[in-house]
Amino acid sequence: MRTGEPSVPRWAWVPAAAGGLLVLLPLVALLAKVPWSDFGGLVTSESARVALWLSLRTAAASTLLCLLLGTPMALVLARSSFRGLGLLRAGVLVPLVLPPVVGGIALLATFGRRGLMGHALEVAGVQVAFSTIAVVLAQTFVALPFLVTSLEGALRTAGRRYESVAASLGARPTRVLFRVTLPLVLPGLVSGAVLAFARALGEFGATITFAGSLQGVTRTLPLEIYLQREVDPDAAVALSVLLMAVAVVIIVVARRDRSAW
């Protein structure tokens, strides 16, 4: 470490190491359980491939939806002030603490055939329940707060100085947003999108409650893992490692430019 640069207090290493172990030890234990000799066969079975492909497609769609909806949400939360803003923020963050199964029940009560929007959707000829759309909705529901909070934090840290300058030079709000604000908070946006993608990829409870489970349609990799556990625990462990590997690769690739390793 260079002189003059603030360093981490020495004592902080102890709890940091304990925390690291808490997270990493179970992963190591999982890796130790993998039947490596059959690994290739287990993760390339048809049901595994179909589930992985479905997971990647739906998680990508959910991340896109999170970006489209979450970026404006973060802007509103960070840059505007009106009565009830705090309450609104709390509401948006609820999916973070809600057990995913409860989220699934809530989605069913909204988009299900007899839900709040059920009749309107039926008239429009859209069937959400038991479709891939339901998977994307469930994933977006649980992943959105991750994008919104990271981006809101980034927006607050970035401050408004450059925006004010741009506005004083005559730039309209939309131009300020795309030319100044978003480039400034790009790292926060990427980090939020990665978190959202990771959360969507691991989504289980809301999906099984709201979307159901059918190969190629709604059975994502986490659902396939849970099902395989019933018949073949080895396959479940192998698929879990596959899911972990996918998540790690995506996080590393997305953060490559900004990390210290």
Add this chain to the structure above:
Amino acid sequence: MNTHPTEPLAALALPRGPRTSLRSITAIAATTLLAGSLAACGSDTKKDESTTLTVYAASSLKTVFEQLATEFEADHKGVKLSFNFAGSSDLVAQIQQGAPADVFASADTKNMQKLIGTALAPAAFATNTLEIAVPTDNPAHVRTLADLTTKGVQLVTCAPEVPCGAAAATVETNAKLDWKPVSEEQSVADVLGKVEAGDADAGLVYVTDVKAAGDKVVGIEIPGKVNAVNTYPIAALDGSKNADLAAAWVALVTGAEGQKVLAAAGFGKA
């Protein structure tokens, strides 16, 4: 890992500004510690006064076993029953990992067989068959098994990998039908939930589940000659510290009193 100042997790606790965020982190930490210590207190208070008999049982046995527990505790002073209700295969996995169970009751013989050597002389004590569950207003007008193959009928079953799904597949074969479920769920509860919500037009679940759901769903009987029969075995487990009590519980369940309560819940004779 991340050197950028806007660490996303810090942002989670950032409602107004950095000062509030530090305060709320402290509050969260304090609450967590408090909750942790309370939980720790709760877990070991009963031990010294009474004996606890731990019973692992398939979810479908919840109502029956809880009812029998009241009688058992009245007959055995100072004994408390502690239940773990879950899917049979989950329970088997926990027992294999050394969970401290005294008795195990499974919803199928297959899962009990995984415990050969641990389960002492498993005895069949009940059977369960399938029934068609439909929402109260039966929107798709389902009346027979054959109606489940009608196009547009949203049928939900268990996945063939789990016992209720294997039973559904048996019925499908026996009745020489070929249905296309819109979803193959993990458990009976997941199937029933979708029927209750009205998102599924029909679901295949156990007779006892339809009964337990009360007036939230309507059951349609499946003819006996094509129906699948699941046998429920129960066994005391090797290594139990309360072997006598475990045997007494097994005797209660397999005995006349247990059979009466099981029959009332819709279970068949083993």
